[in-house]
Amino acid sequence: SRVPDEGKVLGGSLLDTLKGQGSVKIGIASEPPFGYVGDDGQATGEAPAIAKVIFERLGIGEIKPVPVDFGALIPGLKARQFDVVSAGMYINPLRCEQVLFSDPDYLMLDAFIVKKGNPHGIKRYEDIKAKGLKLASGKAYAQIDSAKAVGIGNILILPDQVAGLDAVAQGRVDAFAGTRITVSDAVKGSNRAEATEPFQPEIDGKPVYGAGGFAFRLSEQNFRDAFNEELLKLKENNYKELLEIVKPFGFGMADMTDLTAKELCAG
Amino acid sequence: MNWDWQVVDDFMPRFWDGVLVTLQALAIGTLIAFALGLVWALAQRSTLMWVRWPVIAVTEFIRNTPLLVQLFFLFYVVPNFGPSMSPLTTGIVGLGLHYSTYTAEVYRAGIDGVPVGQWEAATALSLSKGRTWRAVILPQAIRRVVPPLGNYVVAMLKDSPMIATIGALDMLGEAQAFSNETFTTEALTVVGVAFIVIAYPASLLIRALERRLVR
Amino acid sequence: MDGSELIRFDKVTKRFGSNVVLDNLDFSVDSGKHVTLIGPSGSGKTTILRLLMTLAKPDEGTIKVNGDYLTHEEKNGKLVPAGEKHIREVRKNIGMVFQQFNLFPNMKVLRNLTEAPVTVLGMSKEAAEERARDLLELVGLTEHIDKYPTQLSGGQQQRVAIARALAMRPKVLLLDEVTSALDPELVAGVLDVLRDIARTTDITMLCVTHEMNFARDISDAVLMFDSGRVLESGPPEKIFGDPEHERTREFLSAVL
């Protein structure tokens, strides 16, 4: 079929359509704890949990998860395989050209999976560069850019964090870079690997914020704005409601942020 | 649609990296497939039941299940009890192992194609088993097996992009990573064309070889 | 050497499924003799040669070659099926030439002749090649020494095959209708070579052939087979001139 037209109503009418049908398809990337399919076969994670609350309030009762590769999230969104990306995707200028982001629902530091006891004393990307160690990261992870920015070449790109854990534990690489929570989740229960202290990556002295939000098609501004409004409400009272929703997934006060998509898109 | 040569230009260095990985996987995978396939073929003719049957069962199983899942299995499951290998090594081993079950069939047909009179003549001359294989049977079988083996090399080339799914960045893997980062698609098209450009002359070559050998 | 018993079939029975091809067969061949087997198609002639060459195994009975059991070994006074090693040892006494030549197409003529002497008998390469040259001269193919079998005519190939069998210095040479796959005009050359060999060497020959003139020429004895039994045997003059059995007479009148 032809690629659908970019909406006839200025700012898009998707929200009304979805309300009408009572369900929304959300794209997730199988990355705990942001969004994944749990052992019970249901979509779960930080982003789907937030989505559930917000869409409910927007009048959409049912959420249909569409699990895809992380790399397929933006193409899939554009191709209308789902209506919104609900995977805790980092907001950065390059992606802002492709999709509309909601304001971030978390701000997260990076961390590494390293061998038990962190034999190389890895704390930041710079250590890896300086010691000439081998780094891995996930396919299409934002961490790759931060690592490249400090001059690390030859990064091993793995399909996902589970492969990363294996790679570190088996000594294929010295560290696997991901978000603080991805990393700490992956090493849970492992006796061969551990997570390093979270840190704030920088490029040219400027901090690179790992702030993630929901992504919408460029044409669906109305939908995004409505979503933002609800998100803002969740953040009221010092993030009270939001914290409650995301706590089960390991998020805490330290991960909350007031940054906006606009600021993050500006770079 | 808008085709941007600049994007193609940017992709080129990584394209060549990918080509290198593809060729590496293909070359070593071919060696494994050719060597292991011969081992299978000989084992399948063993007079010992406990050699013959397990080998037949294993090769049938491998041949009738998807390479992709086998790669996952080698990469995610095998390290739990066996060796853990890098993505590229896993990919090469997977390709080689999978295709060895095809080449085993090719060898089998090649060996069966040697007239029974040759075996009898070797017996009449009292040649030993090993000598019969090395000096009489295999040299004759090889002529028949070269063209089909060549076909499987081309087939393996076409299957090689699967190793990207376990993180060995071949041509397709590089193109996919590049496309993800830049939100462009030229790289995928380039790789698609590259496959045809490599595979077509290769199959022409094999057809020529076939005409020369099978006369 | 002549005169001693070289081959002995003792109550040999061979079946294929329910088809009894050799039936309690007894016969012997003395060293240095040239014996021809004749008989209708399917009477079991080829089977006898194949049993001797260990390409098939008898179901019952024993075969002795040069005093040793062929497919059996004596162990502690008991006959047990022979191991591969024993078989290979006894088999060294026997050479065979096939109807379809069966030269090794991947080897040149010279190596067809030297391969087995070198690897089986452990001859030096030089000695083997020297002997190969002699044999090629015997069969009149010296100038083809460096060709592949496919580059030779059928008759030439068969002469090479004869030389190849002789290169192993067997005591017995088995010949199974060695000319019947050849065009008529090539038959004579091969038979001439065999006549030469019969005349000039003391090798024992066991020959299946439909070339009755050739059989008459070279044979010391002719064995007439029918249905897996020796119907009658004797010198060629007797068998061809005045056979005892009606069946033999019939057969001969059909093929002569």
Place this chain on the structure above:
Amino acid sequence: MDGSELIRFDKVTKRFGSNVVLDNLDFSVDSGKHVTLIGPSGSGKTTILRLLMTLAKPDEGTIKVNGDYLTHEEKNGKLVPAGEKHIREVRKNIGMVFQQFNLFPNMKVLRNLTEAPVTVLGMSKEAAEERARDLLELVGLTEHIDKYPTQLSGGQQQRVAIARALAMRPKVLLLDEVTSALDPELVAGVLDVLRDIARTTDITMLCVTHEMNFARDISDAVLMFDSGRVLESGPPEKIFGDPEHERTREFLSAVL
């Protein structure tokens, strides 16, 4: 209908590469006649039948069947190569029986006979089946109507093939050594059927055969071929009894 000219070859030449198989050949066959072509192997007999059946095309010259050009059409007074449609129209007049029967193995006997009448001639299925039954009775195979060709003997297959050709009601029936692929004991049955047909129908027959007795029986005329030319022709008594040419005499003495 008898008497008019049904087939005419006009200066027909056919070559395969440099091999001139038919050389400027002229001859004609009148309607209702039974003509036999004889001659040594390779003289071009089969080629003539194949040209008539449009399985091959002449290199030069024209062929007329029932007054129409076979491989040419007249357009604006000029002869041009014929289109598929024209060829199919003229071809309706011709039926052929092959040496190798060539029954369709994927169809039972009945359908082998009805398929072409129904799909090509547009006959109703009932009419076609009725005719098929009549023809099977003629060739004596009524009870085999429901078998596959592979379940029949060669002679039975050939009789079915004859019936199949007749089912199309051709004006000419071409027969190319229809008995030479058969075991000797099956030949008579097929020839009997053909004799019947020759006697009871007014179909024109063009027959290549080595069965000289049969040829003598049924022929109105015999054409002796050699090297792509008609050497002589005439009634069978003449050709077989007192041929003009030495070559014919030789040929006949060889085959009789």
Place this chain on the structure above:
Amino acid sequence: MMSSEFFTTWFLPGIWITIQVTVYAAALGAVIAFGIGLARDSQFWIVRFLAGVYFEIFRGMSALVLMFWMFFALPFFGWQLVPMWAGVSALGLTYGAYGSEVVRGSLAAVSQAQKEAGIALNFTRWQRLRLIEMPQAWPEMVPPFNNLLIELLKGTALVSVITVADMTFAGNLLRLGTNETTPIYTLLLVLYFVLAFLITRGMRLVERKAKAGIGQQPEKRGGITAKLSARGETLQAGSGSAGGMG
């Protein structure tokens, strides 16, 4: 190894998707195989040429690359395929090309004499194809088609890479959700093997019927391995060009 909820929400539908993709791709592939296979022997050179180009392109193409391209690149040319259809098309187009070689080879193997007998009965080209050549070529096509079908079944695992939720995809989901890999991949392999086995048995029935349809007895082949193997001509339909599928 997996909860029953996971089994019913992902794994069971995954098996169904795998079967669907196999069936649809096989249907598309069959249409292409016959279309292109016939076109490659067309009397018009331009048709022959175009069919030949199709064959060479898709035979030389990696199914996975094609799938990726259809999924990611095609939308940028203005066309969008649902992932499953991108997968089905890629597989169908590729295996159709291999299949065309089988069709062409089998038709060419029908004896010249049969074609001539058809001419002698004045059938048209199309009638000859439909009534004589195709029915006789068909039994010859079945075994190589069986091999192709098994290759296709194996190929369907690729659709998981473009996010079609087939059984391989479900396996990956479970791995990511639970990091429990051994049982799930083992189960996957066994399931594919079972499906391949069923296909082979099914095709044997088809072959038997096809052979009976031309009055032949199918030769007996014994043993489980003989029933399953991609043995023989294969692939190597046409000296193995289709054999080079994989």
